[in-house]
Amino acid sequence: MTTQLVIGEGDLLPDVALVDHEGVQFRFSDHRGRPLLVLLHRHLA
């Protein structure tokens, strides 16, 4: 059984392995100083 870490409001958003549409690695920490709006896609037609 694995423990699932879930972060909540007030917690620091850590960097995870993300790559952009051009194949470049994207780090949240590179964008400190600017607010982000993160939209997690869900499948819709």
Place this chain on the structure above:
Amino acid sequence: MIAVRDHLDQLGDVLPVVVTFIDDLSRLYAYRNHLEIEFPVLADIDRALYRLLGASRASIVRVWSPGTIAMYARLLLHGRRLRSPKEDTRQLGADAVVDRDGRLHRVWLPPSPDARPDIAEVIEAVAELN
């Protein structure tokens, strides 16, 4: 995404980022073009961010909520052709505002895939950062 794209002027200096679990970069690029957005579209192939934010997968019953069915009906009425899904249709997604220090300011976890926060609510959450 469309509502965010159409209200960027009310979101100050916020950088929107769309996170998907699409593992094919060409599809990622096409998705960005399809939505006609200029902000980043990212691949979270391992769904690490989905897990971190608590974005869950729903049962078939929750996925096919009345709201989801109504949304598909609207799309069909507007002439949209629906395709067989190649993705995980049970993923519910999430939306979040992150402050300038990199901390989560607000997280919305939807009960069904069609549910998204109203854009006015998003604008209000962003305004709280100023």
